[in-house]
Amino acid sequence: xxxxxxxxxxxxxxxxxxxxxxxxxxxxxxxxxxxxxxxxxxxxxxxxxxxxxxxxxxxxxxxxxxxxxxxxxxxxxxxxxxxxxxxxxxxxxxxxxxxxxxxxxxxxxxxxxxxxxxxxxxxxxxxxxxxxxxxxxxxxxxxxxxxxxxxxxxxxxxxxxxxxxxxxxxxxxxxx
Numbered sequence: 001x002x003x004x005x006x007x008x009x010x011x012x013x014x015x016x017x018x019x020x021x022x023x024x025x026x027x028x029x030x031x032x033x034x035x036x037x038x039x040x041x042x043x044x045x046x047x048x049x050x051x052x053x054x055x056x057x058x059x060x061x062x063x064x065x066x067x068x069x070x071x072x073x074x075x076x077x078x079x080x081x082x083x084x085x086x087x088x089x090x091x092x093x094x095x096x097x098x099x100x101x102x103x104x105x106x107x108x109x110x111x112x113x114x115x116x117x118x119x120x121x122x123x124x125x126x127x128x129x130x131x132x133x134x135x136x137x138x139x140x141x142x143x144x145x146x147x148x149x150x151x152x153x154x155x156x157x158x159x160x161x162x163x164x165x166x167x168x169x170x171x172x173x174x175x176x
Contacts, residue, residue: 003048009040011152031125038167041120043102044111056171059155062108068175069097073146092120
Protein backbone atom coordinates (compact mmCIF):
# COMPACT_ATOMS: atom_id res chain seq x y z
CA UNK A 1 0.00 0.00 0.00
CA UNK A 2 1.35 3.43 -0.95
CA UNK A 3 1.47 6.08 1.72
CA UNK A 4 0.95 9.80 1.30
CA UNK A 5 3.06 12.44 3.03
CA UNK A 6 0.73 14.81 4.91
CA UNK A 7 1.09 17.76 7.27
CA UNK A 8 -1.19 20.31 8.94
CA UNK A 9 -0.71 24.05 8.46
CA UNK A 10 -2.24 27.42 9.19
CA UNK A 11 -3.42 29.12 6.00
CA UNK A 12 -2.10 32.66 5.47
CA UNK A 13 -4.04 35.57 4.00
CA UNK A 14 -3.34 36.98 0.56
CA UNK A 15 -2.46 40.31 2.21
CA UNK A 16 0.26 38.70 4.32
CA UNK A 17 1.62 36.76 1.34
CA UNK A 18 1.70 39.98 -0.71
CA UNK A 19 3.66 41.76 2.02
CA UNK A 20 6.14 38.85 2.16
CA UNK A 21 6.60 38.88 -1.62
CA UNK A 22 7.23 42.64 -1.58
CA UNK A 23 9.92 42.15 1.07
CA UNK A 24 11.52 39.32 -0.92
CA UNK A 25 11.64 41.42 -4.10
CA UNK A 26 13.63 44.05 -2.20
CA UNK A 27 16.22 41.49 -1.11
CA UNK A 28 18.35 39.99 -3.84
CA UNK A 29 19.82 37.04 -1.96
CA UNK A 30 21.31 33.79 -3.33
CA UNK A 31 18.60 31.59 -1.81
CA UNK A 32 15.71 29.43 -3.03
CA UNK A 33 12.59 31.46 -2.25
CA UNK A 34 9.46 29.55 -1.30
CA UNK A 35 6.74 30.10 -3.90
CA UNK A 36 3.77 32.15 -2.56
CA UNK A 37 1.26 29.29 -2.70
CA UNK A 38 3.55 27.22 -0.43
CA UNK A 39 3.80 29.86 2.33
CA UNK A 40 2.20 28.61 5.56
CA UNK A 41 2.84 27.91 9.24
CA UNK A 42 3.30 24.22 9.99
CA UNK A 43 1.33 23.01 13.00
CA UNK A 44 2.14 19.32 12.55
CA UNK A 45 5.23 18.20 10.65
CA UNK A 46 4.86 15.65 7.84
CA UNK A 47 3.98 12.04 8.46
CA UNK A 48 3.30 9.10 6.16
CA UNK A 49 -0.43 8.32 5.97
CA UNK A 50 -1.87 5.09 4.55
CA UNK A 51 -5.55 6.11 4.77
CA UNK A 52 -5.96 9.65 3.45
CA UNK A 53 -9.77 9.53 3.55
CA UNK A 54 -9.69 8.59 7.24
CA UNK A 55 -7.16 11.36 7.91
CA UNK A 56 -9.42 13.89 6.15
CA UNK A 57 -12.39 12.83 8.28
CA UNK A 58 -10.33 13.00 11.51
CA UNK A 59 -9.06 16.41 10.42
CA UNK A 60 -12.59 17.76 9.90
CA UNK A 61 -13.97 16.18 13.06
CA UNK A 62 -11.12 17.34 15.29
CA UNK A 63 -11.41 20.96 14.15
CA UNK A 64 -15.19 21.26 14.27
CA UNK A 65 -16.19 24.44 16.15
CA UNK A 66 -12.58 25.58 16.49
CA UNK A 67 -12.25 29.31 17.04
CA UNK A 68 -9.92 31.36 14.89
CA UNK A 69 -6.53 32.23 16.37
CA UNK A 70 -4.55 35.43 16.14
CA UNK A 71 -1.16 35.21 14.45
CA UNK A 72 1.43 37.78 15.47
CA UNK A 73 4.48 38.01 13.24
CA UNK A 74 7.55 39.57 14.82
CA UNK A 75 10.67 39.63 12.66
CA UNK A 76 12.53 38.16 9.70
CA UNK A 77 15.67 36.25 10.65
CA UNK A 78 17.93 33.35 9.78
CA UNK A 79 16.95 30.07 11.38
CA UNK A 80 16.54 27.66 12.92
CA UNK A 81 20.05 27.83 14.43
CA UNK A 82 21.44 31.39 14.28
CA UNK A 83 25.04 30.14 14.21
CA UNK A 84 24.47 27.70 11.34
CA UNK A 85 21.16 28.51 9.63
CA UNK A 86 19.61 27.04 6.51
CA UNK A 87 16.42 29.11 6.33
CA UNK A 88 15.15 32.65 6.19
CA UNK A 89 11.91 32.84 8.14
CA UNK A 90 9.43 35.07 9.87
CA UNK A 91 9.30 34.42 13.59
CA UNK A 92 5.80 34.45 15.04
CA UNK A 93 4.57 34.51 18.60
CA UNK A 94 3.87 31.12 20.16
CA UNK A 95 0.54 32.04 21.73
CA UNK A 96 -1.24 29.72 24.15
CA UNK A 97 -4.07 29.33 21.60
CA UNK A 98 -1.61 28.06 18.96
CA UNK A 99 0.09 25.70 21.41
CA UNK A 100 -3.26 24.28 22.54
CA UNK A 101 -4.39 23.78 18.93
CA UNK A 102 -1.10 22.06 18.05
CA UNK A 103 -1.33 19.81 21.12
CA UNK A 104 -4.91 18.84 20.26
CA UNK A 105 -3.88 17.83 16.73
CA UNK A 106 -0.80 15.94 18.00
CA UNK A 107 -3.13 13.75 20.08
CA UNK A 108 -5.03 12.76 16.94
CA UNK A 109 -2.48 12.38 14.14
CA UNK A 110 0.64 10.18 13.94
CA UNK A 111 2.89 13.13 13.13
CA UNK A 112 6.37 12.83 14.67
CA UNK A 113 6.72 14.71 17.95
CA UNK A 114 9.38 17.37 17.88
CA UNK A 115 11.94 17.40 20.69
CA UNK A 116 12.13 21.18 20.76
CA UNK A 117 9.81 24.00 21.70
CA UNK A 118 7.16 24.96 19.16
CA UNK A 119 8.45 27.98 17.21
CA UNK A 120 5.74 29.17 14.83
CA UNK A 121 7.37 30.56 11.71
CA UNK A 122 6.84 31.14 8.01
CA UNK A 123 9.72 29.77 5.94
CA UNK A 124 10.55 32.32 3.23
CA UNK A 125 13.67 30.73 1.73
CA UNK A 126 16.03 27.78 1.99
CA UNK A 127 19.74 27.60 1.33
CA UNK A 128 22.51 25.05 1.86
CA UNK A 129 24.60 25.64 4.98
CA UNK A 130 27.68 26.02 2.77
CA UNK A 131 26.20 29.35 1.50
CA UNK A 132 26.01 30.74 5.02
CA UNK A 133 29.43 32.47 4.79
CA UNK A 134 28.23 34.42 1.74
CA UNK A 135 24.92 35.33 3.40
CA UNK A 136 26.42 36.42 6.73
CA UNK A 137 27.25 39.81 5.27
CA UNK A 138 23.53 40.42 4.71
CA UNK A 139 22.20 41.03 8.18
CA UNK A 140 18.53 40.30 8.69
CA UNK A 141 16.69 40.57 12.02
CA UNK A 142 14.25 42.91 10.32
CA UNK A 143 11.11 43.89 12.21
CA UNK A 144 8.05 42.42 10.51
CA UNK A 145 5.09 43.44 12.65
CA UNK A 146 1.91 41.84 11.35
CA UNK A 147 -1.18 40.56 13.06
CA UNK A 148 -3.98 38.62 11.48
CA UNK A 149 -6.80 36.32 12.38
CA UNK A 150 -6.16 32.83 11.00
CA UNK A 151 -9.33 31.87 9.16
CA UNK A 152 -8.46 28.30 8.07
CA UNK A 153 -6.34 25.26 8.80
CA UNK A 154 -5.24 23.01 5.97
CA UNK A 155 -4.38 19.36 5.55
CA UNK A 156 -1.65 19.34 2.91
CA UNK A 157 -0.06 16.64 0.79
CA UNK A 158 3.68 17.12 0.33
CA UNK A 159 5.59 15.59 -2.57
CA UNK A 160 9.36 15.90 -2.34
CA UNK A 161 10.93 16.76 -5.68
CA UNK A 162 14.50 17.70 -6.66
CA UNK A 163 13.40 21.31 -7.34
CA UNK A 164 11.65 21.56 -3.97
CA UNK A 165 8.51 20.32 -2.30
CA UNK A 166 5.21 20.48 -4.14
CA UNK A 167 2.21 21.05 -1.87
CA UNK A 168 -1.43 20.37 -2.54
CA UNK A 169 -4.18 21.29 -0.10
CA UNK A 170 -6.35 18.19 0.21
CA UNK A 171 -8.68 19.55 2.88
CA UNK A 172 -9.45 22.88 4.47
CA UNK A 173 -11.36 23.72 7.65
CA UNK A 174 -12.65 27.26 8.10
CA UNK A 175 -12.42 28.49 11.68
CA UNK A 176 -15.24 30.24 13.57
